[in-house]
Amino acid sequence: MSRDLNFSGFSQLGRLQPMQSFPRTPPSSSTSVSKDGDGGASGQDNLLPIANVGRIMKDGLPPQAKISKRAKETIQECATEFISFVTGEASERCRRERRKTVNGDDICHAMRTLGLDHYADAMRRYLQRYRESEELAASLNNNNGGAGGRGAIQIDVRAELSIFRGNQQQQGRNT
Known part of the structure; x- marks a missing residue:
């Protein structure tokens, strides 16, 4: 039984919608983030949840280790971009094959296509x-x-x- 992956970055045609560009500096007390009409912070809607990123990072470190906010934000941006990159390639394969659902095999194929054989x-x-x-x-x-x-x-x-x-x-x- 195969599970299909559902990514919110896909439009109805199965194409990856362009991600909003990441700011060069993370939002901080000196940088205000405006709210859009949906109540979400603009520019941050497509990022992975920072709490989840921090928890995953902490899993790989000794218990007494601390992780800076900037480090979490950097990994958050990199991981989000990586997922978007691989998912975009998988989505393109689905589009060529006239399918609307990306599955795990598509992700593996995309990783291979992108030269990420070890991860694939x-x-x-x-x-x-x-x-x-x-x-x-x-x-x-x-x-x-x-x-x-x-x-x-x-x-x-x-x-x-x-x-x-x-x-x-x-x-x-x-x-």
């Missing part, structure tokens, strides 16, 4: 394990007659990237 391989393995876990959960639910909650099956994304494997092995040797 990790994403492909993650996607395969995710689909297997979904099938397992569905079969468990069917065997239980639909009673009870879904079994939580976790997949470690970091384990799929050899970059993290190398770091973990090196840390194991150092301890």
